[in-house]
Amino acid sequence: xxxxxxxxxxxxxxxxxxxxxxxxxxxxxxxxxxxxxxxxxxxxxxxxxxxxxxxxxxxxxxxxxxxxxxxxxxxxxxxxxxxxxxxxxxxxxxxxxxxxxxxxxxxxxxxxxxxxxxxxxxxxxxxxxxxxxxxxxxxxxxxxxxxxxxxxxxxxxxxxxxxxxxxxxxxxxxxxxxxxxxxxxxxxxxxxxxxxxxxxxxxxxxxxxxxxxxxxxxxxxxxxxxxxxxxxxxxxxxxxxxxxxxxxxxxxxxxxxxxxxx
Amino acid sequence: xxxxxxxxxxxxxxxxxxxxxxxxxxxxxxxxxxxxxxxxxxxxxxxxxxxxxxxxxxxxxxxxxxxxxxxxxxxxxxxxxxxxxxxxxxxxxxxxxxxxxxxxxxxxxxxxxxxxxxxxxxxxxxxxxxxxxxxxxxxxxxxxxxxxxxxxxxxxxxxxxxxxxxxxxxxxxxxxxxxxxxxxxxxxxxxxxxxxxxxxxxxxxxxxxxxxxxxxxxxxxxxxxxxxxxxxxxxxxxxxxxxxxxxxxxxxxxxxxxxxxxxxxxxxxxxxxxxxxxxxxxxxxxxxxxxxxxxxxxxxxxxxxxxxxxxxxxxxxxxxxxxxxxxxxxxxxxxxxxxxxxxxxxxxxxxxxxxxxxxxxxxxxxxxxxxxxxxxxxxxxxxxxxxxxxxxxxxxxxxxxxx
Numbered sequence: 001x002x003x004x005x006x007x008x009x010x011x012x013x014x015x016x017x018x019x020x021x022x023x024x025x026x027x028x029x030x031x032x033x034x035x036x037x038x039x040x041x042x043x044x045x046x047x048x049x050x051x052x053x054x055x056x057x058x059x060x061x062x063x064x065x066x067x068x069x070x071x072x073x074x075x076x077x078x079x080x081x082x083x084x085x086x087x088x089x090x091x092x093x094x095x096x097x098x099x100x101x102x103x104x105x106x107x108x109x110x111x112x113x114x115x116x117x118x119x120x121x122x123x124x125x126x127x128x129x130x131x132x133x134x135x136x137x138x139x140x141x142x143x144x145x146x147x148x149x150x151x152x153x154x155x156x157x158x159x160x161x162x163x164x165x166x167x168x169x170x171x172x173x174x175x176x177x178x179x180x181x182x183x184x185x186x187x188x189x190x191x192x193x194x195x196x197x198x199x200x201x202x203x204x205x206x207x208x209x210x211x212x213x214x215x216x217x218x219x220x221x222x223x224x225x226x227x228x229x230x231x232x233x234x235x236x237x238x239x240x241x242x243x244x245x246x247x248x249x250x251x252x253x254x255x256x257x258x259x260x261x262x
Numbered sequence: 263x264x265x266x267x268x269x270x271x272x273x274x275x276x277x278x279x280x281x282x283x284x285x286x287x288x289x290x291x292x293x294x295x296x297x298x299x300x301x302x303x304x305x306x307x308x309x310x311x312x313x314x315x316x317x318x319x320x321x322x323x324x325x326x327x328x329x330x331x332x333x334x335x336x337x338x339x340x341x342x343x344x345x346x347x348x349x350x351x352x353x354x355x356x357x358x359x360x361x362x363x364x365x366x367x368x369x370x371x372x373x374x375x376x377x378x379x380x381x382x383x384x385x386x387x388x389x390x391x392x393x394x395x396x397x398x399x400x401x402x403x404x405x406x407x408x409x410x411x412x413x414x415x416x417x418x419x420x421x422x423x424x425x426x427x428x429x430x431x432x433x434x435x436x437x438x439x440x441x442x443x444x445x446x447x448x449x450x451x452x453x454x455x456x457x458x459x460x461x462x463x464x465x466x467x468x469x470x471x472x473x474x475x476x477x478x479x480x481x482x483x484x485x486x487x488x489x490x491x492x493x494x495x496x497x498x499x500x501x502x503x504x505x506x507x508x509x510x511x512x513x514x515x516x517x518x519x520x521x522x523x524x525x526x527x528x529x530x531x532x533x534x535x536x537x538x539x540x541x542x543x544x545x546x547x548x549x550x551x552x553x554x555x556x557x558x559x560x561x562x563x564x565x566x567x568x569x570x571x572x573x574x575x576x577x578x579x580x581x582x583x584x585x586x587x588x589x590x591x592x593x594x595x596x597x598x599x600x601x602x603x604x605x606x607x608x609x610x611x612x613x614x615x616x617x618x619x620x621x622x623x624x625x626x627x628x629x630x631x632x633x634x635x636x637x638x639x640x641x642x643x644x645x646x647x648x649x650x651x652x653x654x655x656x657x658x659x660x661x662x663x664x665x
Contacts, residue, residue, distance in 0.1 A: 059523060061519070061522075061523070080522075080527075081519075081522035081523045081525075082522050082523075082524075082525045082526055082527045082528070085522075085523060085524060085525030086525050090523075090524075090525075091523055093519075093520065093523075097517045097519060097520035097523075098516075098517070098520070099512065099513050099516035099517055099520065099521075100516055100517075101512070101516055101644075102509070102512060102513070102516060106509060106512075109509055110509050110510065110513045110521070110524055110526070111524050111525075112506075113506060113509070113510055113513075113524060113525055113526050114524065114525025114526070115525075116506055118505065118506050118507075119506075119507065120502070120507060120534070120538070122505070122506075123501050123502050123505030123506065123507050123508065124498050124501050124502065126501060130505075133506075134505070134506070137506070173524065174524075176524075177524060177525055
């Protein structure tokens with residue numbers, strides 16, 4: 001526990017002043033977050049608040065109009081998704097995006113791509129280094145499948161997995177990139193109560209490994225119990241930031257969710 | 263298909279037995295077939311080249327999911343490369359250059375020497391093959407670069423245009439400087455020589471190739487060369503498929519955005535798919551040019567691109583044994599029909615009612631429609647694609663309970 005104590009003093013992700021405009025719509029206005037090492041950080045807000053847009057900006061899918069981006073003290077440029085993944089941010093998608101025709105294991109093996117390096121020659125010659133790398137990829141992928149609890153479905157075609165297992169597979173695939181920050185976009189969407197409970201356990205397990213998680217979610221109950229800190233977005237603006245207990249009492253947040261007097 | 267399996271991962275023993283049996287069959291084939299005339303072996307020679315093409319295209323279309331309708335252009339690049347550097351054509355090029363710009367022409371003649379100015383360049387096979395692969399790969403990357411953001415129909419249109427551009431280039435690149443000899447095509451291309459043995463047979467030998475004291479028809483010699491190349495292609499594409507790179511290709515095919523988010527540099531990986539696919543087309547083209555001894559733009563029309571694509575799709579897109587099967591059927595079937603239809607009609611009706619060529623096209627089209635209706639995933643698709651979830655589940659549980 002000592003190590004997590006000291007680690008949590010370090011800022012892992014520091015983002016400030018993000019603006020993003022789609023034509024006439026100001027999707028994000030001066031949004032910023034600071035995530036400490038080892039935290040589960042929540043991002044909540046009503047539909048259309050700009051949560052996913054912010055997510056896509058952080059992970060390089062959308063180009064921001066302005067903003068500063070720092071990961072583990074080093075500035076990174078969210079200009080291309082593959083560079084962001086290389087820098088150490090891995091994400092999942094709100095509407096699951098698996099490689100449907102590949103097996104579960106292969107999906108996770110793709111996640112290892114960014115941390116491995118064999119090219120055409122290695123593939124064709126299959127020399128010692130290539131074989132060892134391939135074996136390591138396979139082993140790590142299987143470990144991750146076991147970790148998220150779907151190890152026995154390793155050879156199942158991804159699109160034939162159940163919905164909850166597809167979500168887990170996406171998390172395993174993201175973990176395969178050895179991320180410093182795991183960013184999950186509504187992982188509990190469409191899950192029933194049992195599946196949500198299992199997801200919650202998985203997230204706690206991921207946190208216990210010392211990983212940092214950024215979480216978008218609608219389910220406020222799930223978020224309150226799970227997150228160390230929460231940011232609330234509404235209409236692309238940050239309306240609150242703080243501990244879950246503080247957020248729960250915040251009048252602006254209550255108004256945003258329940259519709260306050262305008 | 264139950265008898266043959268090439269799944270070395272799950273059923274290695276069966277797979278290696280299947281491969282050995284098939285190889286034996288392939289090795290014996292020309293000796294049997296040439297008893298009935300060399301034309302049968304010649305048909306298979308061409309079919310082997312088409313299989314090589316189909317396997318190359320399978321990298322682009324099957325693995326990476328990039329619909330390429332101009333693939334025959336790379337075949338053309340290889341064929342014209344061998345035409346230019348392995349025939350008297352280079353002399354004609356220099357001659358036209360002297361006429362166009364004496365200064366440059368004379369300088370080049372002085373550079374290459376009088377022999378080349380007289381007879382052209384005659385590179386050996388060993389130089390031509392890597393050169394063809396490299397040139398075609400370069401063209402592949404050149405085609406890939408502007409089309410990186412395109413998918414599906416849009417990509418198909420652009421690649422189709424590219425294929426036509428190359429053909430029209432070949433048709434018109436004879437003036438003012440004569441690179442390709444225009445519509446007449448390039449003639450007198452050297453036959454392939456392997457270790458000093460000409461596969462077309464020495465002049466006056468009646469197209470018999472002497473290997474030591476053993477003589478075999480030229481078509482048989484080419485057959486073995488092409489067979490070796492097809493096996494090499496199967497080996498290389500197979501290894502690529504089951505590698506880090508092959509997974510990245512399939513990932514892009516399945517979901518490009520997710521592939522990017524997983525850290526795959528989709529630009530580079532796609533360009534690599536175009537280049538790798540094209541290089542096989544280039545090598546096949548070089549073989550084709552040397553085998554025919556003649557290349558002209560007619561051989562590289564859109565119909566050919568579509569035929570190669572049809573082999574990939576009909577056989578089983580992304581599945582190497584399926585693609586080979588598609589290649590064998592579609593390349594050989596029309597030729598077989600041509601040999602069978604006329605005699606058959608003569609025998610039955612006493613005269614030819616429908617010309618072979620007409621019937622050939624008709625049956626070809628009919629076969630395509632039928633296969634697409636009955637087996638939309640191809641004749642021999644990847645095994646895991648058809649695996650039903652329930653069947654897999656039942657098997658898993660069975661394994662779990664026995665373990």
